Amino acid sequence: MADIFTGPEPDLAGLLAARPALEMHASAGLCFEGVPLNLIAERFCTPTWVYGAASIRARYATLTEAFAEAGLPLHIHYAVKANDHLAILSLLRHMGAGADIVSQGEFLRARRAGIAPAHIVFSGVGKSVPELEAVLAQGIGQINVESAEELDILSATATRLGLTARVVLRMNPDVDAGTHAKITTGLAENKFGIAREDIPALYAKGAGLPGIEMRGLALHIGSQILSPAPYETAYTIAAEMVRGLRAQGQSVSVLDLGGGLGIGYHDEPGMNPAAFAAVVRKTVGDLGVRLVLEPGRYLVGPAGLLLASVLLEKRTAKRFVVLDAAMNELMRPALYEAWHGILPVDAARFHHPQTPADVVGPVCESADCFAYDRALPDLPPSALVALLDAGAYGAVMSSPYNARPRAAAVLIDACTPHLITPRQTHEALWADEHIPGSEL
Ligand code: LLP
Numbered sequence: 001m002a003d004i005f006t007g008p009e010p011d012l013a014g015l016l017a018a019r020p021a022l023e024m025h026a027s028a029g030l031c032f033e034g035v036p037l038n039l040i041a042e043r044f045c046t047p048t049w050v051y052g053a054a055s056i057r058a059r060y061a062t063l064t065e066a067f068a069e070a071g072l073p074l075h076i077h078y079a080v081k082a083n084d085h086l087a088i089l090s091l092l093r094h095m096g097a098g099a100d101i102v103s104q105g106e107f108l109r110a111r112r113a114g115i116a117p118a119h120i121v122f123s124g125v126g127k128s129v130p131e132l133e134a135v136l137a138q139g140i141g142q143i144n145v146e147s148a149e150e151l152d153i154l155s156a157t158a159t160r161l162g163l164t165a166r167v168v169l170r171m172n173p174d175v176d177a178g179t180h181a182k183i184t185t186g187l188a189e190n191k192f193g194i195a196r197e198d199i200p201a202l203y204a205k206g207a208g209l210p211g212i213e214m215r216g217l218a219l220h221i222g223s224q225i226l227s228p229a230p231y232e233t234a235y236t237i238a239a240e241m242v243r244g245l246r247a248q249g250q251s252v253s254v255l256d257l258g259g260g261l262g263i264g265y266h267d268e269p270g271m272n273p274a275a276f277a278a279v280v281r282k283t284v285g286d287l288g289v290r291l292v293l294e295p296g297r298y299l300v301g302p303a304g305l306l307l308a309s310v311l312l313e314k315r316t317a318k319r320f321v322v323l324d325a326a327m328n329e330l331m332r333p334a335l336y337e338a339w340h341g342i343l344p345v346d347a348a349r350f351h352h353p354q355t356p357a358d359v360v361g362p363v364c365e366s367a368d369c370f371a372y373d374r375a376l377p378d379l380p381p382s383a384l385v386a387l388l389d390a391g392a393y394g395a396v397m398s399s400p401y402n403a404r405p406r407a408a409a410v411l412i413d414a415c416t417p418h419l420i421t422p423r424q425t426h427e428a429l430w431a432d433e434h435i436p437g438s439e440l
Helices: 012-017 037-044 053-069 086-095 104-112 129-137 148-161 196-208 229-247 273-284 297-303 332-336 426-430
Strands: 022-025 029-032 048-052 074-079 098-101 120-122 142-145 165-172 212-218 254-256 290-293 304-315 319-323 342-344 355-360 369-376 384-387 408-413 416-421
Touching (some): 012 022, 037 384, 037 416, 048 416, 053 074, 086 416, 098 104, 142 254, 148 196, 148 212, 165 196, 165 254, 196 212, 196 229, 229 273
Parallel strands (some): 074 098, 120 142, 142 165, 212 254, 319 355
Antiparallel strands (some): 048 304, 355 369, 408 416
């Protein structure tokens, strides 16, 4: 995020060095997980999302190993919102992940990818009654309740269906996660969770409500968190709360630690899983609870890039590099001033002199800008560039604005690129639309 990272911008070599899945070959150019991006553009055109299966598996393994080494059994529920592609969900299911979902649509996606209902947790500040009915009827593992009002609605819904909802209360610990304001969730002013002081009474109430089985607590303080310090503060508060609830005679068997583990968009280190696991052990390791983690970005963010072509370079008072990708594909820079590395795919160009350029898309919005004043070599029409670390909150947040069809997506597995989403046709954009009184 531009506003929380204060270091110097990394150069092209620095960006490359920090990303082991990327390699620059003198003839083949930039390769991702062993596949030249030139080849992907030739076969599938641009813009195209490119994901790397080995990167996702490696990140999953690093996280689970850090917890195993800390002696902590961990249950990973992948935050589907980060990248909900069935191929990615299926890959993570095979690694052993459950799912953290925020809508019936995400529930159905997770189910379609083979994730068992018992391994799904339902988060979110607003869940509709039909959504609750659907997930309860399928035997969802856990519902994270975010308000007193929601607890009443859930109790009534479950009772009506003759079912029992396994509930954890999401506590808002009022801790500053030190991240971008638009992705901070654990402050009292945020809409998320239940105020600390209200938890004991609501927990006791829930324990007495029909259709509700109180299981424990959840918290999620924000996203793209690079330091373990705010987690330490939040989990210390959670541990005190668990002890307090138990002292009142309540049963607490689950602690859902949320997600938010940050990645290095520049060349700064991302969250260190071992340091994070150490904080978890220190703060909540002796509670004897089932520990649930809901990472999204950490698992898939660095495992994806957006491959784009240069349409033209335009020189006015400034230098503009106009790409065929736009904010409707990767929204993060426009929405959060997020910084994404941009690498030319051509090896020779890598060593050309660089001058500052704004890298923009063709959408009719000034906010359609991927990077301001980015040092880049000359990029002639049809030169390829890779927008890095776009595996999380990329494709999922895209829109068909300006009647731009959805981009293609490719998953590289064992050096083989698989087309996992074909490029949308223009006709598909309006296939569901009707003109009243017309046969069209
Ligand atoms: N659990 C809950 C309850 C969440 O709300 C989120 C993310 C996660 C887990 C996963 O967080 P992660 O591990 O991915 O940080 N679109 C924004 C990020 C929004 C995150 C929303 N909640 C972005 O592009 O930066």
